[in-house]
Amino acid sequence: MLKKSLAVIALLAGVSGGVAKAETISAFCAPTEFELCTNVAKAWHEKTGNEVKINKMPAQLDDAIPIYQQLLASKSADVDVLFLDVIWLGMFKNNLLDLTTMIPKEDQDKHFASTLGAAKLDGKLVAMPAYMDVGLMFYRKDLLEKYGKQPPKTWEELAATAKEIQDKERDAGNKGMWGYVWQAKSYEGLTCDAIELIASNGGGTIISNDGKVTINNPQAVQALDRAKGWIGTITPEGVLGYDEEASRAIFEAGNAVFHRNWPYVWGTSHAAGSAIVDKVGVMPLPVGKAGEKSSGCLGPMYYGVSKFSTKQKVAADFVDFITGTDMQKMRAVQSAFNPSIQSLYNDPEVLAKIPFLKDNQQAFADSAVRPSGYTGTSYNRVSQAFYRAVHDILSGSANTESTLKSLASRLEKLKESR
Ligand code: GLC
16 A cells, blocks of 8 residues: 555656656657667656657668758757767767766666777767677578588688579579679668678778778779679679668578678568578678688667757667667567677577577677778768779679779878868
8 A cells, every 4th residue: 555655656746746847859760670669669658758759761871861961960959869870970979969977877888898989989978889780691591401501601602502502493493593692782781791791801991990091902802803703693683783671682582592681680581571480590701711700890870869959868868778778688589689788698588589699799809890980070981982983893884903993092082081
């Protein structure tokens, strides 16, 4: 009885005490995570009484950059919470609220130190990690077994296995079968796919951490020429227009042996609508040659608060909530998103959903990091120059060596405008 009346008093104090008037904030979420964000918003509403209006970002995340630029340049108070790719942190750091004292220190300390550290710029904590992303290789476990093949260690082995299984499956009547689907549309995703091929072949990450333009080298030429050779043989020509979702559709329809994508594909390939439930294996990306590291592109995602928000405290509370342990666990269990919170890597429910999660820590450690740290605000132009050049090479319209040579001199100029 006493317990009940205390609860009533607490409830009344919350409603009428003027302590916490319910607020509505507005947040951006990726379209692939719309349902998850809606769940988070509901849970936060139940906890705090506050509401979140969710704005769906464009299907291709890079298209959000000009929208953010416009909102922030006009100091708009319309949006409070921004969903941020790791490569955007340097770009938007001056318009993001410093969360150092807004998010409890013990909540900050739960995240992988390097991932949190990537959001500490100019002495400010500009965003909080929401999940880890790293390029991974998904494959048809059932088909590799059927043809007595091991998961490949090198790109050459992958191409050979892909070709053999593709051809045999076609002969057996599956005419739509392809060996390998990935992303080669002219967009940020191609920067990721290409950097993985080049870095794992000993060809570096476009611009080194200390600012040296490294892209013009024989290992990079070899890696891109190898990938060009896949198109039309083990990879459909349509790959030149595929992003993550387009390539995933082919794999999950049962029409590809290998598929490069982010960890979320573990969730989607086991969900209703997938033709390959329980037929999927996953491994780190192959290497270009022995001795090199598997170099999955590192892509953690973050939430930050706009400096122009008029509800900064409430918005920071939402960021703390959406990036916190409970919501990261919900994302992991429901959709296989890899947490940025260390303790969840030992959580039995999370491990039951993502059995390979522990191995992914090695993939994070070996990952290729895009040069956004050094290039800062000019990253987007650097990446655009890179993926356009790679697209020209892959589509057969440009000579690899001379394209990388002229790209390097263009990057020398671009990197100065950071
Ligand atoms: C994923 C990654 C992100 C990357 C993007 C490329 O969303 O998390 O870092 O830029 O894919 O398409």
